[in-house]
Every structure is written in structure tokens, then in C-alpha cells.
Amino acid sequence: MKKTITIVAGALLALSACTTEDAQKSTVTEAAAPAATPSNLTARSTGSKVMMQAFYWDCPGGGTWWNTISGKVPSWASAGIDAIWLPPATKGSSGGYSMGYDPFDYFDFGSYNQMGNTETRFGSLAEIQSLITTAHNNDLSVIADIVINHCSGGASQSNPFTGGSTYTNFTPASGLFARSYYDFHPNDVHASDVGTFGGYPDLCHDKTYVQDWLYNNTNSIAKYYKNTMGFDGWRFDMVKGFEPWVVKNFKNAVGGFAVGEYWDGNAATLETWANSAESSAFDFACYYAMRDALQGNDLTKLNNDMLLKRNAYRAVTFVANHDTDEIYNNKILAYAYILTHEGYPCIFYRDYEEWLDKNKLNNLIWIHNNKASGSTTYLYADNDEYVAKRNGSPGLVVYINNSDSWQQRWVETNWASTVIKDYTGNSTWEPTTQSGKWVQIQAPPHGYTIWSVK
Incomplete structure (x- = not known):
């Protein structure tokens, strides 16, 4: 509506x-x-x-x-x-x-x-x-x-x-x-x-x-x-x-x-309705968290409660729709979030066909369909940076950087002594994880990288 x-x-x-x-x-x-x-x-x-x-x-x-x-x-x-x-x-x-x-x-x-x-x-x-x-x-x-x-x-x-x-x-x-x-x-x-x-x-x-x-x-x-x-x-x-x-x-x-x-930003309310209806629900809790994170420059908001974190099977995630389109600062970062996290992502027609870079969206869709599997572990968040990993096979690590400069961070992956690469092409690094699964990764200003095994 x-x-x-x-x-x-x-x-x-x-x-x-x-x-x-x-x-x-x-x-x-x-x-x-x-x-x-x-x-x-x-x-x-x-x-x-x-x-x-x-x-x-x-x-x-x-x-x-x-x-x-x-x-x-x-x-x-x-x-x-x-x-x-x-x-x-x-x-x-x-x-x-x-x-x-x-x-x-x-x-x-x-x-x-x-x-x-x-x-x-x-x-x-x-x-x-x-x-x-x-x-x-x-x-x-x-x-x-x-x-x-x-x-x-x-x-x-x-x-x-x-x-x-x-x-x-x-x-x-x-x-x-x-x-x-x-x-x-x-x-x-x-x-x-x-x-x-x-x-x-x-x-x-x-x-x-x-x-x-x-x-x-x-x-x-x-x-x-x-x-x-x-x-x-x-x-x-x-x-x-x-x-x-x-x-x-x-x-x-x-x-x-x-x-x-069910237009409500309360994740618990969304979960109650979805369970009662035996249906999925649009994850407005996720939408508002992304809006607040990107419009307010505080990526810790991505740690907020969401339907996708309560029951990913019931969550349809979205960045914009025909009713509401409030994420205008670095909207592609929101798509990097929903297309690497759990839930069923929905892309808005105008974002794909008119407003955003279709090649970047196609790349994120490919990553979602081929790499984004398993449960999620949230690794780090502050005002400018957010890092999480998916624990499936092969899984991935997503690094979102909303600052004005390149950032680097050591993170613990699921891979020991393994060469990994950024599947977005935003970084040319191909580091090898340590035996303890730690590795240093990077992300460009107001951008993102998504890492997985080669």
C-alpha cells in the first residue's frame, strides 16, 4: 500500500x-x-x-x-x-x-x-x-x-x-x-x-x-x-x-x-505475526536498522534486533519498496548487507533498473546465491565499520566501511591456512588465513568487500 x-x-x-x-x-x-x-x-x-x-x-x-x-x-x-x-x-x-x-x-x-x-x-x-x-x-x-x-x-x-x-x-x-x-x-x-x-x-x-x-x-x-x-x-x-x-x-x-x-519495526511483533500466519513477513525491523545505521552514520545499529535474526526462514529483507525509500546515503551498502545475510532478499525495481549500479547488484546477487550460506556470526561494529561472517560452505566474510578512507581489520574466519579473495573486485588482496583462521582484510571508503575461498 x-x-x-x-x-x-x-x-x-x-x-x-x-x-x-x-x-x-x-x-x-x-x-x-x-x-x-x-x-x-x-x-x-x-x-x-x-x-x-x-x-x-x-x-x-x-x-x-x-x-x-x-x-x-x-x-x-x-x-x-x-x-x-x-x-x-x-x-x-x-x-x-x-x-x-x-x-x-x-x-x-x-x-x-x-x-x-x-x-x-x-x-x-x-x-x-x-x-x-x-x-x-x-x-x-x-x-x-x-x-x-x-x-x-x-x-x-x-x-x-x-x-x-x-x-x-x-x-x-x-x-x-x-x-x-x-x-x-x-x-x-x-x-x-x-x-x-x-x-x-x-x-x-x-x-x-x-x-x-x-x-x-x-x-x-x-x-x-x-x-x-x-x-x-x-x-x-x-x-x-x-x-x-x-x-x-x-x-x-x-x-x-x-x-x-506487517508494517512494524518491532522484530518480536513481526515474529509473532509470522508464526501465527504461518507466513513470511517483510523485515521492517531490518529496514529501519539499516536506515538508522546509514543515515545516522552508526553501523552498530546493524546489531539491532531483526526478524532475520529471530527466524531467517520467515524474513523477507528489503532496502526500498513502492511505499518507503528512506535509505539514500550509500544505499548500495544496504544491499551488501541484505544480500550477504540470512533471510530472503527483495530488490526494488528502480534501484536495479534505474538508480544503482546494476553490475554491482548483479555481483551481490551472485555472491548471495553462491557464497552466502549457513548461520551468521557478528564480528565487529562501530560507527563506520561492520564485519560479519556466514558459517556455511563455503561461507563468506562481509566488511562494510562507511568512513571516508580505506580501513583494515584482523578478523577470525572459518578457514585455516587458506587463500581467500574479495569477490566484489573492490580489493585485489588475496591473503592467506593463518593456521588459527585469522586474517587481515580491507574495505574501501563508503564501500564493502566480501571474502571467501578461491
């Missing part, structure tokens, strides 16, 4: 009520889904390499984005990317202008003339199908952005629960997942959902009808996106707005990788 709106959402958190009795609502039968060609559904391993966030806020409209990403997929795969995270792919209330976070018709991937146009901002149904096929042919998983806290674009209707009118009458052209005031807060009983967003109608996840269309029906969002469209995994937007069991049930209905946007 876009940051400026999310701040508003935080101020609107409130308890609401909903009904679990669906007899009051006329049954909506499962309609025929729009024609789509199933993609190759071969299981893929997501999370072992690097994810690409394949969009940014206000990326080009006009229905060109799916084709743009399709053209980049082969080079990303060659670089070592194993998954692409797409923006919300269905019709929003602002039609061709929508970034997808104002969902109206969850089954209109650009094939129905509604909300002012047929295509979505990003393209047509045929073009997203082609993109997913291209990704699968290059052995990349495709992560769908799932926005199920709120909806937008409904018509006004009389609402007996509010005593007035609400914009809760949703009649999507797809004929799938029609909604009324019974399906949104407030309605007639207490709900476990706690988060509203920007004044939009807030879906009631306690309703059986809503659960059926999210993940239980044979052509629910979860099953249609997985089995018909060919998505491999899920990024859940604004998960503070509903209980973690929603993510758990959705994922369990169809499988696949799942990560939630």
Missing part, C-alpha cells in the same frame, strides 16, 4: 462488527470465470535466491507494464532472480489509473469494460498471461499482490447497520464475488478484524460468504489465481487490518510462498 495512505490507515484503526450468518444475504452462485489459459503449474522453489519487486508507485500506465516486465524476465533470471512480485493485477475503482490497491473486481485482469476502460493500468488479460508464462519458462515464480482488507468503487446503498447509505454495493462485471453491506463492517455482530483503511468499505473476514470467495470456493480468489492464472505465491497487503488466520487459511487452501506486509 502506498505510504501516504497507510499513515492515514494507522489513525483509523478501530474495532468493528460483522455477521457470520449468511442467510440474510441471497446466495450468489459461482459464475463462469473469464477465459484464461492455465500456465505451467510446475512447483517452483521460491526463497532460495532473490525476489524482484517488479513495479514502483506510479510506474507507467497505458497498459504497457506487463509487456515491459516480460522483456526483462530473461535477464533477471540470468542474474539469479527466482521470483517476481507483481502489483495488484485486477481492476481497481480508478480503472486504468489504478495501482490496484483500490480493488473492485478481483477477477477482471483486463478483459471487462468497467471503471472507465477494459485493460488495467498494467495491460490486458492476454498480456499478464503471457508474462506469467514467460516467467515460468525462465523458472521464475510469480507473486500476486493480494489486497483483501478493503474494497473500493461500490455503489451507494441503504445500510441498516449505519442508519444511512454506504458505498458497499459491488456488482463486478465478472459476476464473481458480488458484495453488499452484509460483507463489510459494520454489521450485526462483533468481528475479529481491527483495521480500516482510508474510509474504504472494510471486508468482514469472519463472514462465511467472504471466506468462501477468498479461498474456499473452487473459483475463489486463491484457487482461481493459482489454478487458472498460474500465480505461485502471495504478498498480502496491510495485514494489520485482519487476523493472521486469514493469511494462514488462504495459503493452506492453495499452497505457495506467502509474505505479509
